[in-house]
Amino acid sequence: MKRDTLMSIAEKTGYSISTISRVLSGKGRQYRIGQKTIDYITKVAESCNYTPNLIAQSLRTNKTNTIGLTVPSIDNPFFATMSGVIINQLKNRGYNILLSDTMENAENEVEALNSFVSRKVDGIIAVPVSSSPDFLEEISRSIPVILIDRYFDDTKLPYVCTDNYSGGYMATEYLISKGYRNILAIQGVLSSMPNKERVRGFEQAILDHNELGVRHEVRGSSFSVENGYEETKKALAAPGRPDAIFAFSTTILLGAIKAIKEIGMRIPDDVAIISFDNNRFLDYLDPAVTRVEQPVNVVGKLVTDNIIKMVESADDDVLPSSQILIRPTLIEGRSC
Secondary structure: OHHHHHHHHHHHHOOOHHHHHHHHOOOOOOOOOOHHHHHHHHHHHHHOOOOOOHHHHHHHHOOOOEEEEEEOOOOOHHHHHHHHHHHHHHHHOOOEEEEEEOOOOHHHHHHHHHHHHHOOOOEEEEOOOOOOOHHHHHHHOOOOEEEEOOOOOOOOOOEEEEOHHHHHHHHHHHHHHOOOOEEEEEOOOOOOHHHHHHHHHHHHHHHHOHHHOOEEEEEOOOOOHHHHHHHHHHHHHOOOOOOEEEEOOHHHHHHHHHHHHHHOOOOOOOOEEEEEOOOHHHHHOOOOOEEEEOOHHHHHHHHHHHHHHHHHOOOHHHOOOOEEEEOOEEEOOOOO
């Protein structure tokens, strides 16, 4: 049945069965087949209702063409966007995806990883939520593993992440340059590496401008709307309220804005606000929000390229062991 289908596609397109097979198995680029040819063959295959026999293919190649992906919260706009980028990249390369939301819970993460192993995924992309790399390192001895967004100081596991220290520093220095002298940082999950690095960047920027006497405080413990709302409401009701707020995520930002509006304050006249993470809807808020943009598309493509290299390489010497940090950029709005 499969050979007849491949043959009919070959007859319709004029390409050889080997070329058809390479394209439909997701290996077109590997064999330097042009994108127009890949798109054309794929379109014709879809019109023929072609469905590859994945079970037979996995038995023959000892691969399932499946990658496992863990994220800590699919409700978070950043992780939703990041997942979308990775899924599109992998699908374009002929891979299926198993997605698991660990809900910032280490036990859920272990359960998801064990499920990936039992389902014989070819590789794993993980946003780790546990405090130790031990279990991921153990899995990596038999299945390629790469980290994204979060990493560990004491691991050789490859990762592709935003340079959160630079982003934290960048946002804080921007607020200082605008004349703000009492800055509240509302942080997320205390144990996460991005959060720690944003705090470190925030505090270093304050220290580097010590002569200006900038007052500062770090509060909160969750990348949630509720955390942003509660911490902002408490801070603005207390004596010596901040004149600027640095929200460590879009979700924290939304909670902070709600609290500011409820109190009857204006942004930026009464209190300025800056955020980490970018989303198109931030330009439609009034005022448009100044924020640090993580290079989600670049990070997603790099992590996809690397996991596929790791999966498809038979030679350990050429496996990527890189640990990559990519500098974010500042997008100016009117909230500061």
